Amino acid sequence: MFFFVTFFYNMTIILKEGVTKKSMYNIELNELFSHVKPIIFKLMRSYFIQLWETDDWLQEGRLVLYNLIESNPELRNNQKKLFVYFKTKFSSHIKDTIRHQESFKRKLNRLPYQEISEVSHRIPEKGLVLDDFVAYQSIIEELKPYLTTKEKSQFKALLRGERFSGRKSLLRKLKPFFIDFQ
Known part of the structure; x- marks a missing residue:
């Protein structure tokens, strides 16, 4: 019985039951990711997404890069084209996330706000x-x-x-x- 399981960070491929092999694809993906990290950091300075930390930005960048390489395998050999495609794809992904965050329906997902007008007399003041x-x-x-x-x-x-x-x-x-x- 053959089945394939892909773990994102590990990129371990299970070829047969109990047999695992490190993929060369993992090394290549990590190398490409190290080249596109500056794009992620630049966009991180330009946009703000609530509750996202640096690790979240890097994780989303990895996901976008992985999906980009899966859909366009020829980008592995052409770095200039990869940079252009990645920047476009990742900035679109970030803009979609911001749009999702700012939509009217999602206003409740923001940081918690508590109404204190009924108990404000109990809050100590100087x-x-x-x-x-x-x-x-x-x-x-x-x-x-x-x-x-x-x-x-x-x-x-x-x-x-x-x-x-x-x-x-x-x-x-x-x-x-x-x-x-x-």
């Missing part, structure tokens, strides 16, 4: 939200008439984060005004 800031400023304005001149200067030092004598007593006096901000 500083105060605008309405809290306005309420804070209005409390400070209401507080000023209740403070003496010395307490006002201590309060300004407190806002700057400075340390001073009488800090604890000032904080105790201000605590009822800022009960909503705990």
Whole structure:
């Protein structure tokens, strides 16, 4: 019983059950691939495909080269023609992939987006939200008439984060005004 199995990277051909042979085709394909790698890298700089890394680009380049050699075996002997054919075929393949990626139906295949509007109040933020800031400023304005001149200067030092004598007593006096901000 004869059957043929081709593994892409290995290019091992099984001729009979249990008998394997390395193909000369593998060596030739790897050599041709090393010649067309610069084309792949150039196109990689020109186009962006989501979630593709360098290995993905190289794998797609190998596949396109393999299919090109299978459909046009005469390209093995003519490198100039191979370069032109490969560049055209590979750039078309990349453009098709980008078209596939950008199509309206495939918009859901993009990186995950989560709607957070319902739980945004649980996300910690630096500083105060605008309405809290306005309420804070209005409390400070209401507080000023209740403070003496010395307490006002201590309060300004407190806002700057400075340390001073009488800090604890000032904080105790201000605590009822800022009960909503705990």
